[in-house]
Amino acid sequence: MTSDRTPRPPHDGSGSRDEEDEGPISSRLRHPFSTRARQRIFRAELPTEPMPLVDSLRRTPYRDPRRMSMDEEQEVHDSLDLAVRVGELMLRCGAGTRDVESSVAAVAAASGIERLEIDITNQSLLVQCVRESGRPITVLRVVRSSSKDLARLVAVHEFVERLVAGGFDRAQAKKELRLIRRAPRFWPRWTVSVAYGVLAAAVATLLGAGLPAIVAALVSSVLVDRVGIILSRHDLPAFYVSAAGGAIATVFVWGAFALGTTGAYTMTTQDFAYSVAGGIVVLLPGRAMASAVEDAVTGYPVTGAGRLFGVGLTSAGIIVGVAAGLSLTLRVDHGLDLGLVSPTKLSFGEHEAGLWIRLLAGGIGAAASAVSMRTRRRLVLPTAAMGAGGLLVADLLHATGGIGSMTALGLACAAMGFVGRLVALRMGAPALVLVIPAISPLLPGLRIFRGMYELVSGSVVGHGEALATTGVTTLLGASATALAIVTGLVFGDVVAAPFDRRIVRRRRARRR
Numbered sequence: 001m002t003s004d005r006t007p008r009p010p011h012d013g014s015g016s017r018d019e020e021d022e023g024p025i026s027s028r029l030r031h032p033f034s035t036r037a038r039q040r041i042f043r044a045e046l047p048t049e050p051m052p053l054v055d056s057l058r059r060t061p062y063r064d065p066r067r068m069s070m071d072e073e074q075e076v077h078d079s080l081d082l083a084v085r086v087g088e089l090m091l092r093c094g095a096g097t098r099d100v101e102s103s104v105a106a107v108a109a110a111s112g113i114e115r116l117e118i119d120i121t122n123q124s125l126l127v128q129c130v131r132e133s134g135r136p137i138t139v140l141r142v143v144r145s146s147s148k149d150l151a152r153l154v155a156v157h158e159f160v161e162r163l164v165a166g167g168f169d170r171a172q173a174k175k176e177l178r179l180i181r182r183a184p185r186f187w188p189r190w191t192v193s194v195a196y197g198v199l200a201a202a203v204a205t206l207l208g209a210g211l212p213a214i215v216a217a218l219v220s221s222v223l224v225d226r227v228g229i230i231l232s233r234h235d236l237p238a239f240y241v242s243a244a245g246g247a248i249a250t251v252f253v254w255g256a257f258a259l260g261t262t263g264a265y266t267m268t269t270q271d272f273a274y275s276v277a278g279g280i281v282v283l284l285p286g287r288a289m290a291s292a293v294e295d296a297v298t299g300y301p302v303t304g305a306g307r308l309f310g311v312g313l314t315s316a317g318i319i320v321g322v323a324a325g326l327s328l329t330l331r332v333d334h335g336l337d338l339g340l341v342s343p344t345k346l347s348f349g350e351h352e353a354g355l356w357i358r359l360l361a362g363g364i365g366a367a368a369s370a371v372s373m374r375t376r377r378r379l380v381l382p383t384a385a386m387g388a389g390g391l392l393v394a395d396l397l398h399a400t401g402g403i404g405s406m407t408a409l410g411l412a413c414a415a416m417g418f419v420g421r422l423v424a425l426r427m428g429a430p431a432l433v434l435v436i437p438a439i440s441p442l443l444p445g446l447r448i449f450r451g452m453y454e455l456v457s458g459s460v461v462g463h464g465e466a467l468a469t470t471g472v473t474t475l476l477g478a479s480a481t482a483l484a485i486v487t488g489l490v491f492g493d494v495v496a497a498p499f500d501r502r503i504v505r506r507r508r509a510r511r512r
Helices: 016-019 021-032 033-041 073-092 097-110 150-164 170-182 189-207 211-233 238-260 271-284 286-297 303-338 355-372 377-399 405-426 432-438 445-461 466-501 501-511
Strands: 117-122 126-128 137-143
Touching: 016 170, 021 117, 073 117, 073 126, 073 137, 073 150, 073 170, 097 117, 097 126, 097 286, 117 303, 150 170, 150 432, 189 211, 189 271, 189 355, 211 238, 211 271, 238 271, 238 303, 271 303, 271 445, 286 303, 286 432, 286 466, 303 445, 355 377, 355 432, 377 405, 377 432, 405 432, 405 466, 405 501, 445 466
Parallel strands: none
Antiparallel strands: 117 126, 126 137
C-alpha cells in the first residue's frame, strides 16, 4: 500500500531537528494574527438570502409544521387561497401584522409551499409564490372592514394549529375555514352594551368614585354605545362617532352631577371627573393601539404608521367630543354657579380606592372588556385574573419598590405580556385575546379628561394661557402612558417566545 504523504527532505545540519520540527508551531505562537486568524476575524458576511418559510416560523406557535405533498398546479392555487383567506379573516378580527404573517406562512408551509413572499399593508394582503417552472402565482385580498371578534380569532388560531399538526387535508381545511367564517358571533349585542357600561363603572370604581358616579358612568356608556350603533348604521365615519360619544358621556355625567346638587344624592366634582374618565376608557381604541405599536416595533413600519394614524384620528375624535361637551357644560355650570369651573375645586387625585377594591374593579373591568370584544366564555375568567394581576404588580412596584408610576405600569404590562402568551397558548388562543382586554382598565382615561378640562376651563375662568399649557402637557403624559402600556405588552410577548416550545409540542401531540 503506497502512502500519499510527501517525503521529508534530509537534514542539512543548519539547525537542530527539534527547532526545525517546531518551526511552524512556534511561528504561529509568535505571530497569533496569522493569515488564517486574520481570515477568521475579518471574514465578510454572506449575502442576505430569502428566509425559508419553515425558518420564519421558529419563534411562533406554528414552528416545525407537518407538510403536505404537492403534485398539481391546482393544489398550489388552493393552498395560496387558503393561506390568504386565513390572513384576511385575522386582519378583519384585529390581529397584529406579525401574527397574520406567521399564520399565513404556517398555512402555506403546511400545504407544501417552500418559498412565499408576503406583503401586508394596512388593509391589503398580497401573497406570491414561484413554481418550479418560474411562473409566479399571486393572490391579493383587501380588508375593508373590521370588528371586535376575539372568539373568531381564537377559532382561526386553533384551525392553524391543527393544520400544522397534520390534522386534515386541503379539502377538509377549506371546509373548516368556511365554517369559521360563517359561525355566529359569541354574546348577544345587548350584552356587549352592558359590558361597556360595566367597564366604565369598573374604571370609575378603580379611581375611587362614589356610587352615584359609578352608576352614571355605567348608564352613560350604555347610552353612548347605543347611539354609536345608530350612527354607524348611517355610515358615519369613526371620527364623528367617537366625537359624539365623548360629548354625550361628558354632558350626561354633568347632568347627573347637577342633579346631585339639588340634594337627591351626593356627587362631588371629583366623582364627576372619575365618571367621565370611565366613559373615555370605553371609547379608547385599545386593541387598535396595541396592534399599531406592535407593528411599528416589530418591523412593519408602513402598516404601523397606517394604524397609528387611524388610532390618532379616533383619539382626536374623542378629545374633540369631550372638549365640546366640557365647553358647553362648564359655561352652563358657570352661569348656575355649581362650582365645577374653578380649578381649585376640581381635584384629580388618583388611586384613592383601597387595594382590594382596585383589584376587584380591575378584574371586573378586564372581564367586561373581554365580553365587549366577544371573546370565548372560557377565557373571561383568565382575562379577569390577568387584569387584576397587572394592577397588583403595578401597585406593588410603585408603592413598595419606589418605582415611578409610568415605569411601574410598563413593567407590569411586560409581565402581563410574558405570562399572557404562555397562558393563552396553553388554552389554545393567541396572546392578544387575553392581554388586550386585560389592559383596558389601565388606559389613561383620567389623564385625557384632565388635559381637556385644563384646556377648556381656562377660557371660562380667564386663565386660558396657563391652563392650556398644563393641559397640553397632561395630554402628552397620557400618550406616554398608553405607549408604555403597549410597548410593555409587546416586550413581554417577544421575551416569552423561546419559552413556549414545550407548550406547543404538547398541544400538537394532542391534536395528532
